Amino acid sequence: xxxxxxxxxxxxxxxxxxxxxxxxxxxxxxxxxxxxxxxxxxxxxxxxxxxxxxxxxxxxxxxxxxxxxxxxxxxxxxxxxxxxxxxxx
Numbered sequence: 001x002x003x004x005x006x007x008x009x010x011x012x013x014x015x016x017x018x019x020x021x022x023x024x025x026x027x028x029x030x031x032x033x034x035x036x037x038x039x040x041x042x043x044x045x046x047x048x049x050x051x052x053x054x055x056x057x058x059x060x061x062x063x064x065x066x067x068x069x070x071x072x073x074x075x076x077x078x079x080x081x082x083x084x085x086x087x088x089x
Contacts, residue, residue, distance in 0.1 A: 036077060046084035053078050 001009075003025070011021040032050065035042045040052040057073040081089070 044082070046082050048079055048081040048085055051078050051080070052076070 043049045060071045
């Protein structure tokens with residue numbers, strides 16, 4: 001499913017225009033991003049938890065050349081599905 005497909009589904013379910021559905025989705029995504037930046041964790045009860053975690057620097061390998069490379073430390077977002085989502089999927 002693409003973002004456009006999701007907007008169309010939201011529009012159909014809520015009887016909003018596609019423009020209003022897109023603004024709603026964009027607002028949701030902006031607020032999720034802001035919460036993760038500020039607090040590092042966002043829990044949506046019944047759906048799941050988004051959490052920022054730090055990855056350590058590590059050694060990797062370039063798959064094309066086989067050359068060893070260093071991968072820098074960075075922050076990534078992990079998602080853990082909630083019981084409600086797990087049961088439905």
